[in-house]
Amino acid sequence: MFSTLYVDGAPVDLMDDVPETVTVEFAAAAGTYRCRACGEELAETVTGFEPDSGDPCCADDEEHDAERVPLSWCNSAAISVDESGDAVTVATSVGDPRGAFAFAIRRIPDDTAGDLAGALVMHVPYPMQPSPHMPLTPLHDGTYLVGAHQVVRRMGVAA
Numbered sequence: 001m002f003s004t005l006y007v008d009g010a011p012v013d014l015m016d017d018v019p020e021t022v023t024v025e026f027a028a029a030a031g032t033y034r035c036r037a038c039g040e041e042l043a044e045t046v047t048g049f050e051p052d053s054g055d056p057c058c059a060d061d062e063e064h065d066a067e068r069v070p071l072s073w074c075n076s077a078a079i080s081v082d083e084s085g086d087a088v089t090v091a092t093s094v095g096d097p098r099g100a101f102a103f104a105i106r107r108i109p110d111d112t113a114g115d116l117a118g119a120l121v122m123h124v125p126y127p128m129q130p131s132p133h134m135p136l137t138p139l140h141d142g143t144y145l146v147g148a149h150q151v152v153r154r155m156g157v158a159a
Ligand SMILES: [Zn+2]
Pocket: 035, 036, 037, 038, 039, 040, 057, 058, 059, 063, 064, 065
């Protein structure tokens, strides 16, 4: 087996012909909120949001307009291949960075007794799973709410 790793469509030289795991990690220090207008990082407080600079205004004496930083919910995303298990796993970590939701597809060995010999099976996270990465609540088939449901609140910036 030989594999090629592509990053944004361009092949990347590998130290190993078949790497077992490729991971994209996001900086833990990145903030969760920023100003939609000027991009300044905003810290969430009990009364709203506090800008790093301490200046509650950005342009034209307007208050900063808080928005969530895209992908700030993701710790890492990884693809693992297991030749001996004939399986590929995609894992996304959104909670405790030591764990992840894992989606795996593997082939049942040809020499297995039964009708499923040689078939591909997919394993996915599910609600009430023992030791879950985070709780899941079904919204509809194949779609789950991840973690505890939070009431959407109006975002303001503390002055
Ligand atoms: Zn701003």
